[in-house]
Amino acid sequence: MYNSIIVDYFSKPRHSGDVIDANRELKIGNSVCGDTIFMKIKVTDGRVVNAKYKAYGCATSLATADIFADYIIGKSLAEIAQLLAHEIDSMLGELEPPQMHCLNILHDLFEQILSEA
Amino acid sequence: MVSMQTAMENLKELGFNPVTTAIGATQQLFHWDEAKVNELKGYLIAQNFQHHYENNKFYRMLCEDSGVTPADIQSLDDLHKIPLIPVTSFKRPDSHLLLSTSLENIEFEMRSTGTSGIPSISRRDAETLNNCVFSIYAMYREMFAFSRGAGLFLFPSPEEMPEMGMVKVLNMLSGLFDATRCLVKRASFKPKEAIETLEKWQNIHTRHIIGPPFLIYKLVNYLKTNNIHLKLDNKTMIINLGGWKRFSGMEIPREQYNKECAEYLGIPEENVRDMYGLVESNILAIECEKQSKHVPPWVHFSLRNPKNLAEEVPQGKRGVLAIFDPTSLSYPGFIQTEDLVYLKKENTCECGRNGQKVVYLSRVAGAEIGCCAINLEKHMDAAEEKSQMTEV
Numbered sequence: 001m002y003n004s005i006i007v008d009y010f011s012k013p014r015h016s017g018d019v020i021d022a023n024r025e026l027k028i029g030n031s032v033c034g035d036t037i038f039m040k041i042k043v044t045d046g047r048v049v050n051a052k053y054k055a056y057g058c059a060t061s062l063a064t065a066d067i068f069a070d071y072i073i074g075k076s077l078a079e080i081a082q083l084l085a086h087e088i089d090s091m092l093g094e095l096e097p098p099q100m101h102c103l104n105i106l107h108d109l110f111e112q113i114l115s116e117a
Numbered sequence: 118m119v120s121m122q123t124a125m126e127n128l129k130e131l132g133f134n135p136v137t138t139a140i141g142a143t144q145q146l147f148h149w150d151e152a153k154v155n156e157l158k159g160y161l162i163a164q165n166f167q168h169h170y171e172n173n174k175f176y177r178m179l180c181e182d183s184g185v186t187p188a189d190i191q192s193l194d195d196l197h198k199i200p201l202i203p204v205t206s207f208k209r210p211d212s213h214l215l216l217s218t219s220l221e222n223i224e225f226e227m228r229s230t231g232t233s234g235i236p237s238i239s240r241r242d243a244e245t246l247n248n249c250v251f252s253i254y255a256m257y258r259e260m261f262a263f264s265r266g267a268g269l270f271l272f273p274s275p276e277e278m279p280e281m282g283m284v285k286v287l288n289m290l291s292g293l294f295d296a297t298r299c300l301v302k303r304a305s306f307k308p309k310e311a312i313e314t315l316e317k318w319q320n321i322h323t324r325h326i327i328g329p330p331f332l333i334y335k336l337v338n339y340l341k342t343n344n345i346h347l348k349l350d351n352k353t354m355i356i357n358l359g360g361w362k363r364f365s366g367m368e369i370p371r372e373q374y375n376k377e378c379a380e381y382l383g384i385p386e387e388n389v390r391d392m393y394g395l396v397e398s399n400i401l402a403i404e405c406e407k408q409s410k411h412v413p414p415w416v417h418f419s420l421r422n423p424k425n426l427a428e429e430v431p432q433g434k435r436g437v438l439a440i441f442d443p444t445s446l447s448y449p450g451f452i453q454t455e456d457l458v459y460l461k462k463e464n465t466c467e468c469g470r471n472g473q474k475v476v477y478l479s480r481v482a483g484a485e486i487g488c489c490a491i492n493l494e495k496h497m498d499a500a501e502e503k504s505q506m507t508e509v
Contacts, residue, residue, distance in 0.1 A: 010220050013213075036234065056208060057228075059226060059240065
């Protein structure tokens with residue numbers, strides 16, 4: 001049911017936690033199923049220097065938060081903005097139908113980080 | 118006479134699974150004497166403890182901190198030593214630590230969401246899911262003996278809420294009925310539609326109503342307000358799951374509820390049945406015709422002193438429920454709940470079944486008031502409010 005990318009990031013989360021000096025916050029919430037991500041990000045000179053999150057929900061949504069944080073750390077917002085939709089889609093690997101909502105979560109995270117850029 | 122342990126070991130050697138064998142003998146186990154059932158439970162739970170001790174790094178650490186090893190757990194008398202997983206752990210962002218298997222083996226994630234909106238997620242592998250399905254169907258068959266009839270489902274369809282524990286468990290009843298209809302759609306419920314469906318099924322099917330108490334109560338209140346008295350069937354069951362405390366904080370009075378169900382639905386009072394379960398566990402304790410909630414005979418309920426959860430309280434006294442469920446393999450099913458309950462003093466029942474009987478009292482002080490039903494009620498209230506505002 002879970003591809004190796006999801007298994008890896010869910011079982012060994014790299015970026016779970018808090019950023020004390022964050023200057024950006026992203027929030028994903030689905031009031032019905034409850035998948036929730038609170039992400040704190042530190043952006044310095046247009047570059048993401050740190051990102052950590054607290055996530056609650058299905059394994060795929062937790063892995064999604066970690067994959068997103070892993071991708072953005074060290075990148076400039078301009079670089080992130082150049083990502084194409086299909087490149088974002090491929091980040092989570094092949095998903096089963098009940099996991100597809102996590103693609104929306106991932107796109108939403110990218111939209112949020114760029115919305116105030 | 119062969120000892121329970123030898124009998125179980127022999128079964129294993131022959132290739133039988135002692136847990137599923139026990140579930141398959143539900144009816145017989147309910148009539149075993151207490152000592153024999155306790156011996157069986159003690160064996161199954163001790164074996165299950167060993168499984169988690171050997172396969173779950175995080176749980177093993179908890180055991181080591183408590184100085185408990187599988188050698189310490191030999192029978193029911195030792196179960197109080199087993200470290201418990203607080204039910205709130207299933208809501209934690211690091212809930213992956215609870216797994217006794219790799220995520221690769223997880224087949225199904227079941228969720229429950231309370232008022233905080235943070236979901237409690239329990240992850241089941243194939244064997245745990247098999248055990249869960251067997252357990253629930255075994256209890257449904259034992260307590261209701263359904264094999265036909267029609268179910269009016271007062272909860273959202275699994276298509277709308279595919280992973281919600283309450284929906285999943287109640288919807289399993291559809292496999293035993295000839296006809297079903299889900300009447301909660303997009304967070305709204307129209308009692309008139311329920312009455313029309315019940316009338317349509319008249320003289321064709323034995324009609325049953327299934328759902329959380331707040332929704333069944335809504336239907337009964339509609340009948341009461343409009344002075345409608347239905348006459349359902351002699352064997353109609355009103356099956357409740359999901360808590361009697363409403364989102365508003367008001368508690369639905371059980372005795373009055375039974376009486377009003379009987380009066381407005383035209384059924385015998387003893388056919389109003391409640392069930393107790395939690396998403397994190399593979400159990401359903403179901404009321405018999407004497408309205409005693411029977412704990413599945415392969416599961417052990419232990420009650421703890423609310424001020425010191427390590428201390429067991431005697432049967433008959435109220436305490437915080439700890440569940441020992443040997444059917445869970447993907448994570449330890451040794452769960453410290455936040456539910457205040459008591460176990461009836463006698464392990465016999467007028468219905469003829471033996472074993473533990475649980476009476477739910479309330480959530481413990483400070484615990485989140487929440488379950489699938491409360492979350493559903495919250496969304497339905499919000500949807501209703503929104504539609505009223507649109508109409509204005």
